[in-house]
Amino acid sequence: MKLQVPEHIAAIVPYPPGKPQDELEREYGIRDSIKMASNENPWGPSPKAVAAIADSLNNLHRYPDGSCYSLVQSIADKLRFDPEQIVMGNGSNEVIEFLVKAFVQRGDEVITSHPSFLMYQKIVQVRGGTNTVVPLREMNHDLPAILKTITEKTRLIFLDNPNNPTATVIDPNALEDFLFRVPEGVIVVLDEAYIDFVDSGLRPDLHSLIRDRASRCAVVSLRTFSKAYGLAGLRVGFGLMSPRIADCLHRVRQPFNVNNLAQIGALAALEDNEFYELGLQRNRDGLAFLQRELAALGCRCYPSQTNFFLTDILGDAAELYEAMLYKGVIIRSMKPYGYSHLIRITVGTTDENERLVVALAECLRDLGRV
Numbered sequence: 001m002k003l004q005v006p007e008h009i010a011a012i013v014p015y016p017p018g019k020p021q022d023e024l025e026r027e028y029g030i031r032d033s034i035k036m037a038s039n040e041n042p043w044g045p046s047p048k049a050v051a052a053i054a055d056s057l058n059n060l061h062r063y064p065d066g067s068c069y070s071l072v073q074s075i076a077d078k079l080r081f082d083p084e085q086i087v088m089g090n091g092s093n094e095v096i097e098f099l100v101k102a103f104v105q106r107g108d109e110v111i112t113s114h115p116s117f118l119m120y121q122k123i124v125q126v127r128g129g130t131n132t133v134v135p136l137r138e139m140n141h142d143l144p145a146i147l148k149t150i151t152e153k154t155r156l157i158f159l160d161n162p163n164n165p166t167a168t169v170i171d172p173n174a175l176e177d178f179l180f181r182v183p184e185g186v187i188v189v190l191d192e193a194y195i196d197f198v199d200s201g202l203r204p205d206l207h208s209l210i211r212d213r214a215s216r217c218a219v220v221s222l223r224t225f226s227k228a229y230g231l232a233g234l235r236v237g238f239g240l241m242s243p244r245i246a247d248c249l250h251r252v253r254q255p256f257n258v259n260n261l262a263q264i265g266a267l268a269a270l271e272d273n274e275f276y277e278l279g280l281q282r283n284r285d286g287l288a289f290l291q292r293e294l295a296a297l298g299c300r301c302y303p304s305q306t307n308f309f310l311t312d313i314l315g316d317a318a319e320l321y322e323a324m325l326y327k328g329v330i331i332r333s334m335k336p337y338g339y340s341h342l343i344r345i346t347v348g349t350t351d352e353n354e355r356l357v358v359a360l361a362e363c364l365r366d367l368g369r370v
């Protein structure tokens with residue numbers, strides 16, 4: 001077989017997902033592993049979402065509603081946007097893909113930060129676009145450096161806010177100032193996958209930013225049901241944007257891109273406010289517990305506005321990651337991101353957090369770091 005693989009496709013390094021628990025247990029011959037690596041909601045999905053999905057299983061022979069009518073209406077009501085400003089995706093990842101498909105042609109430039117969520121750059125590579133990568137400054141998006149990097153070929157700027165993996169948040173005033181300086185033809189994408197966890201005073205005022213204004217760049221916000229809403233396995237996310245941008249994204253999407261069960265589960269989760277609020281409170285408690293206990297072990301913890309945080313584990317991160325796997329605890333080494341002494345930990349359930357602290361203390365001792 002003679003395969004003609006285009007050069008820009010051959011150059012793509014596939015996204016490295018967190019290690020699956022089944023794989024760990026098979027490879028290491030262990031049981032009862034815990035995963036605190038992929039920023040999921042450890043408390044599971046809303047029971048109301050599960051019940052709604054169970055009730056709808058007999059409809060699997062039908063195509064889903066391609067417009068996601070009920071879900072879009074419900075999001076529009078809750079967030080006070082017009083339905084025409086909402087585009088649903090198979091995870092917010094798919095909305096990232098729509099944006100790149102709709103606005104980036106071969107040779108166009110897209111600005112991202114490093115380190116930040118890896119998918120932006122990969123999707124741009126698929127499209128044959130050019131990634132312009134701006135290093136973070138003290139773990140924050142370097143907005144002045146990004147402004148200097150914009151050229152007439154720049155189409156999109158991706159800013160994850162909070163940033164994954166550093167958990168830092170852009171100051172809303174600095175963001176506002178930045179947006180006024182970005183040229184009109186560029187779209188700034190605020191990836192707000194973790195915005196639910198952020199203190200309300202630190203969240204940008206999306207209504208004013210997204211409004212279609214003359215002489216200012218367009219802003220798109222990306223949201224997901226994978227984090228605070230606990231539905232990562234269903235794959236539902238959405239974008240909030242001007243109707244003109246939404247119209248472009250609808251042109252490039254598949255007609256049934258969000259499946260039936262995902263629409264039904266997300267709708268029920270959206271209405272289960274009690275579960276949502278409880279999850280946020282549990283996350284705050286878990287984050288405070290972990291950071292307190294890790295600090296007591298001598299590990300410097302970086303502040304976080306999310307359900308994950310970075311910590312300095314006093315030596316090589318890859319070595320500690322491996323040692324933790326033997327204890328059945330999956331975390332993320334930040335070595336591949338250029339932070340050789342940092343790991344990223346996702347807040348778990350109360351039991352998981354306690355197990356992580358015990359395992360980490362043992363590993364640090366075994367490795368001679370404390």
Ligand SMILES: Cc1ncc(COP(=O)(O)O)c(C=O)c1O
Nearest residue numbers: 091092093117164193224226237
């Ligand atoms: C910053 C950021 N954006 C987007 C996503 C993807 O979200 P979804 O599951 O909605 O595709 C993630 C997932 O980890 C993320 O960290």
